[in-house]
Amino acid sequence: MSGFMKEFRDFAIKGNMIDLAIGVIIGAAFGAIVSSIVDDIFMPLIGIIIGGIDFSGIVLTVGEAKVNIGLFINAVVKFSIIAFVLFLVVKGINSLKREAAQEPVEETPAPSREEVLLTEIRDALRASPR
Template sequence: MSGFLKEFRDFAVKGNMIDLAIGVIIGAAFGAIVSSIVDDLFMPLIGIVIGGIDFSALVIQVGEAQVRIGLFINAVVKFTIIAFVLFMVVKFINSLKREAAKEPVETTPAPTKEEVLLTEIRDALRAQNRI
C-alpha cells in the first residue's frame, strides 16, 4: 500500500499537476472577469444601441415555459471572448515554440591566411606531380 501512496504523492507533486491546478484557478478567475465585463459593460451598451433592451431580462414565453434567450446570448458572448483570448494565448505560445525551434544558420567562416597558403601549396604540388 505504501508503494501506491508514494506513487500518488509523486504524481500529485509533479509540475504538470501543479500547473494544471494553477491553470484551473486562473481560468475561474478569468471567467469571473469576463462575466463581469459581458454582464456589466458589453450587454448594457449593446442593449442601449439596439433600443434599450435588457438582455438579462429578455424572455420568450412558450406556453408555460420561459425561454431565457437573453441569458443564452450573454453566455455566447462570454464563450466567444474566452475562446478568442485562449486562441491568442495558444497562437503566442506556438510562435514562441517556432522561434525556439529555428536552427541557427551555420555560416562557413572565411579561410584563414594559413589555410589559403596551405591550399595554394597543395594545388602547386598536385600540378607538379601531373607534369
C-alpha cells in the same frame, strides 16, 4: 497498496498537478472578469446599439416554464470572448515555440591564424621520423 500511494504522491507533487491547480484558479478568476466585462460593459452597449434591448431580461414563456434566452445570449458572448483570448494565448505560445526552434545554432568560429599554424606544426612533428 503502498506502491499505488507512492505513485499518486509522485504524480500530485510533480509540477503538472500544481500547474493544473493554479491554472484552474486563474481560469476561475478570469471567468469572473469576463462575466463582468460582458454583463456590465458589452451587453449594455450592444443593447443600446440595437435599440435599447436588455438581453438579460429576454425571457420566453412556454406554459409555466421560463426560457431565459437573454442569459443564454450572454453566455454565448462570454464563451466567445474566452475562446478568442485563449486562441490568442495559444497562438502566441506557438509563435514563441517556432521562434525558439528557428534560432540558429552557434557555429564554431574559424580557427585563428595562430591555431592554424600550431596545427600545421603539430602535424609536421607527427609526420617526421623520430
